[in-house]
Amino acid sequence: MTTTDKATDAKKASIRLAAMPTDVKNHALKAIAEALENKKTEIIAANQADLADAEKAHLAAPLLKRLKFQEDKIAEAIEGLHSVISLEDPVGVTTSALELDQGLELYRVSSPIGVIGIVFESRPDALVQISSLCLKSGNAVMMKGGSEAAHTNRILADIIAGAGIASGIPEGWLALLEARSDVTDMLKMDRFIDLIIPRGSNEFVRYIMNNTNIPVLGHADGICHVYVDKAADIDMAVNICVDSKCQYVAVCNAAETLLVHQKIASDVLPALKTALEGQGVEIRGCEKTRAIIDVVPATEADWGTEYLDLIISIKIVDSMDDAVSHINTYGSGHTDVIVTADRQRGVWFMDYVDSADVFMNCSSRFADGFRFGLGAEVGISTNKIHARGPVGLEGLMIYKWRLMGTGQVVADYTGAAARPFTHRKLDKKFNG
Numbered sequence: 001m002t003t004t005d006k007a008t009d010a011k012k013a014s015i016r017l018a019a020m021p022t023d024v025k026n027h028a029l030k031a032i033a034e035a036l037e038n039k040k041t042e043i044i045a046a047n048q049a050d051l052a053d054a055e056k057a058h059l060a061a062p063l064l065k066r067l068k069f070q071e072d073k074i075a076e077a078i079e080g081l082h083s084v085i086s087l088e089d090p091v092g093v094t095t096s097a098l099e100l101d102q103g104l105e106l107y108r109v110s111s112p113i114g115v116i117g118i119v120f121e122s123r124p125d126a127l128v129q130i131s132s133l134c135l136k137s138g139n140a141v142m143m144k145g146g147s148e149a150a151h152t153n154r155i156l157a158d159i160i161a162g163a164g165i166a167s168g169i170p171e172g173w174l175a176l177l178e179a180r181s182d183v184t185d186m187l188k189m190d191r192f193i194d195l196i197i198p199r200g201s202n203e204f205v206r207y208i209m210n211n212t213n214i215p216v217l218g219h220a221d222g223i224c225h226v227y228v229d230k231a232a233d234i235d236m237a238v239n240i241c242v243d244s245k246c247q248y249v250a251v252c253n254a255a256e257t258l259l260v261h262q263k264i265a266s267d268v269l270p271a272l273k274t275a276l277e278g279q280g281v282e283i284r285g286c287e288k289t290r291a292i293i294d295v296v297p298a299t300e301a302d303w304g305t306e307y308l309d310l311i312i313s314i315k316i317v318d319s320m321d322d323a324v325s326h327i328n329t330y331g332s333g334h335t336d337v338i339v340t341a342d343r344q345r346g347v348w349f350m351d352y353v354d355s356a357d358v359f360m361n362c363s364s365r366f367a368d369g370f371r372f373g374l375g376a377e378v379g380i381s382t383n384k385i386h387a388r389g390p391v392g393l394e395g396l397m398i399y400k401w402r403l404m405g406t407g408q409v410v411a412d413y414t415g416a417a418a419r420p421f422t423h424r425k426l427d428k429k430f431n432g
Helices: 003-017 020-037 039-054 061-067 072-086 124-136 147-166 179-187 202-212 233-246 265-278 300-304 320-330 343-352
Strands: 094-101 104-112 113-120 140-144 176-177 195-199 224-228 253-262 283-284 311-317 335-340 357-360 379-381 388-389 397-404
Touching: 003 113, 003 140, 003 176, 003 179, 003 283, 020 039, 020 124, 020 147, 039 061, 039 072, 039 147, 039 357, 072 124, 113 124, 113 179, 124 140, 124 176, 124 397, 140 179, 140 357, 147 176, 176 179, 195 202, 195 379, 224 233, 224 320, 233 265, 233 335, 253 265, 253 320, 265 283, 265 311, 300 311, 300 320, 311 320, 320 335, 320 343, 335 343, 343 357
Parallel strands: 113 140, 113 195, 140 176, 224 253, 224 335, 253 311, 283 311, 335 357
Antiparallel strands: 094 104, 104 397, 379 388
């Protein structure tokens, strides 16, 4: 089947899926969870084949870690599916109701976007998250995973698509693309695909954005910061910095740069050095940092680097203003954290840092759709329109205007004797 055939089928499926009852979608998600559990042995074997090939090809350690999809990750994926089942159906929600005139009522009602195109690298768990969110939100999905995960992606797509279809979801609702040329084809399919969400490197995302007329939702980099304020509790600061960097280094919400207020630097940096190096982290510091602790010199390039590895850069700043300026200059608008005991300073930081996620006194690793209660996520968006931050069900919705009349015509509302509009807000939901 060609890419065009798959896109045509996905478009047809999206029309039917948009009006699919909640109980059918939830039943399908439950069936998918059961199928993943029942096929666990086959999934692990497929993933082992990918891991073996990746090791022979000397795949970078962060990508190798993302590629791993063994029993623990399968369990997490199944838990995520049950979480999505428990969420409210986002389709058909009335977000506005207005009487234009007696017997003429206008409703804005949430509806699926249509066909979502996803291009991602190295993470088979993303395939499960994306497909489940698309199904629940009534969207068809076309996915292109990285070739390094070919065996795992293929078996997951077969299991998920098959379980969905057996539960009443229309055929073609999920399509897996495998050839590199399929991405080029996908980018030209604005007749079929309504939104593309790329997940990968900065260079890769920029390529997608520059080579399609289809709207693109996503982020290029995850250059996240933790700023240790002069009013920070030192033990809290060390714990948050270590978790933000080390809990899982190969992800976009891991911290890459620590900013430390000069008034607390001599107290916190030795403890930070001990804790981070105890986790195997290489520290790169500015001159002021190196005057306090013995670390590798940081270069200008370090401030704009997403390491995705056990490396972190540290810079001492003179003020919170300087910290915010640094973040807004070098950051990627993803997730940035302040550690401070002064709530007013924390809120000021949140107001002036231009990022999708701004946190106070907690790890950057909380920037995640599942942890946000979104069930899962199709990705993180640093866009400033439509959806921002972790993109869950709501980010896969748009809306329709539904106008319910009783024979009205525009001619009655024009001219010298025009009938006036009432434009009265209604406290009611659209009832089909």
